Amino acid sequence: MPELPEVETVRRGLQPILEQRVLTRVEQRRPDLRIPFPDGFAARLEGHRVEALRRRAKYLLLDLDDDTVVIAHLGMSGRMVVRPKGSNAPLETHDHVVLHTDQGESVVYNDARRFGLMTLTDRKSESSHPLLRHLALDPTEPGFTGPHLADRLAGKRTPIKAALLDQTVVGGVGNIYASEALHRAGISPRRLAASVKGQRAERLAAAIRDVIAEAIEAGGSSLRDYVQADGELGYFQHRWRVYDREDQPCPTPGCHGLVKRIVQSNRSTFYCGFCQR
DNA sequence: ACGAGAACCTGTTTGC
DNA sequence: TGCAAACAGGTTCTCG
Known part of the structure; x- marks a missing residue:
């Protein structure tokens, strides 16, 4: 489902919800997606401010204020759903991760087929991370000729x-x-x-x-x-x-x-x- | 070493 | 109508 344009659309939609917001609480509701979540995934995000939400090809990258980078991929069926402040709608079957922000809104990652993933790296290791290392230039970048x-x-x-x-x-x-x-x-x-x-x-x-x-x-x-x-x-x-x-x-x-x-x-x-x- | 196909998993659509 | 098969926007592993 999500190719580059869809992921970019998600990035632009989530930017105002997440950037410069502190992640007050993170719910990880199962042990794995396509790959296991890293140890202490939720705890490593909690209390940190999101400095930027970036995209590389089909990956979303969340820069946190301690140089942690969250790598997210939507696979075939992944969605990011914004829950407005004060919403008490119950979570649904395939809601795997919830990011609660200090503004009261939250972002829910839902992925029925679980071909997506979320993992962690840090700013200095990002470019050599196995998931990102071999990615080609994408068509929105200037060198794509x-x-x-x-x-x-x-x-x-x-x-x-x-x-x-x-x-x-x-x-x-x-x-x-x-x-x-x-x-x-x-x-x-x-x-x-x-x-x-x-x-x-x-x-x-x-x-x-x-x-x-x-x-x-x-x-x-x-x-x-x-x-x-x-x-x-x-x-x-x-x-x-x-x-x-x-x-x-x-x-x-x-x-x-x-x-x-x-x-x-x-x-x-x-x-x-x-x-x- | 490369490329085609299968596998991963669940939901929806199509066809008998 | 009901059930089974086919198909779905991605990636990665195996096999030839």
């Missing part, structure tokens, strides 16, 4: 669609935006990754940058992974051109193809066989 992308793809014998999902190639792109970017760039998802270079890599880098930027602007695609007290976000799903549109007409002007669905590395890919080469 055609030549850079071509360099990351060089020598890869896998289809370009699979390569785009590899977080050491592009940070933050997931299954929806991989299909969307390839359609915008007119590149077949089955094309050999290493053959995407030069002008073609330039087009793909631009398409990735554009689709990610537009999706962030629209507040992401998901209506589920993030719920702000004052309403719902996630309008980008109405702008999908190929994802989840099997058998519908290709939206490229003048193209009379139909959107096809294929399976690559066990994931659905949507594309037009006419205008994507």
